Amino acid sequence: MIRSKRFKHLPIVCTCKARRGTGFAAGGVAMPGTESVLGPGFDGLEKREVQRLVLLLRPAKVIARSGEYLCILRDVASRGARLKLFHPLPRDVLMVLELGNGDRYDIEKIWERGDQAGFVFTHAAQLEHLLVERSRFRKRPVRARVDLPAQVRAGSVVLPAALCNISQQGGSIEGDLPLSVDQRVTLAVKGLPELDAKVRWRRGNRVGLVFEQTFKLDELARLLHRLQPFPPAVAEDEKDAIFRRAMEG
Template identity: 40%
Template sequence: MHDALPLSPAEAHALPSDASAAEQRAAPRFTILIRAAKLRCGEAEFLCIVRDVSETGISVRLFHPLPEGQELALELQNGDAYPLELVWQSEDRAGLKFRQPVDISRIIECPSRFAKRPVRAAFCAPVSLVSGAVAAEATLYDISQQGAKIVSPTRFAIDQRVRLCAPHLGEVNAKVRWRDGVTYGLVFEDTFQFGDMARIVAAMQGYSGLHFPT
């Protein structure tokens, strides 16, 4: 049974080094995942890495501190969401407790009818698209390491090259992959490192002041 919360670094350090074999067998056991996911934090969404999971909680790697006093939920790549409670946070790690019973096998397997795709952070932010002499205002609705979904009244063609511009994001070379009315799917010509995208996502949602101490 996986029935214990992840230990904080301080708690793990405090475990006796000469524990008996019986004590070791009784110690919490976790399934290691190392899986990209996102944390819903109030109305914001932040990228994280799930490190391990038990039937009562998870530990995650963070790329910035979590804001305080917000409702939390973990969302996996298949869209499954699990309400959470923050138990501890230490630098770039955090332990969180599930607020209700979970099917741990489903969390581990993460079944989905969609092909595996990067985790997308969904939020609205003003951006602009530039292509040649055309500069259009647009609204970003989600973003990942590899692309973004935007809405713009300006018409762009499939496979047209554009520059996506926004504060904290800078200028990103992209190509129009699909179009549905005024909604466009962009694919970036250069992908982002996961940690870099996590920090960009936080900053674009107004959390640019969240930094770990240096």
């Protein structure tokens, strides 16, 4: 497949309208692995309400009361999504799906089998918006919110800090840290490998780091899963899905 220069920033996806009562796309071409986003027992709902199935592999995270879990958004339809997992999910039924651009969607878990899980959106999602994944921010890897004690070594000086979030390529730490931009440091966090990094930015007591060696998505997901649970995430906006979830008690 060749992408034109005009559309090279868009993900490669495949959209299809399934024939009623079949597992084939229009034209009779089988779509391997796309038999049902919602899972067994929900075929009737899909036939009535799911208009399109969109295949895409996009890093994302699921937010539950016990923590944040990295995953891959495997495919979506107008009423649901299927995720590829790197570990079992918590028993929560109601969760939040967050994409790389920060967009969040309330989701309800319908099934989980092996390394995949099916969810329905509690509010209908616009497929076009999901596909383009517009953002006012520069595109960046999905970050998992954490709250872990850490030590930062800068030369012969060791400083206490807290790791606030982490992605495949970097993270942010907080503390009384007399560090300068571009300074090289080593970050030590129990449960994670020792990380050589460079200071990318600083704002008040927050310092952003970029790692010299990046994580694979599945590697980081499994490491963070072993370090759960974390306190529930609470947003300031009452319309925010995480805020509503936390306020439900």
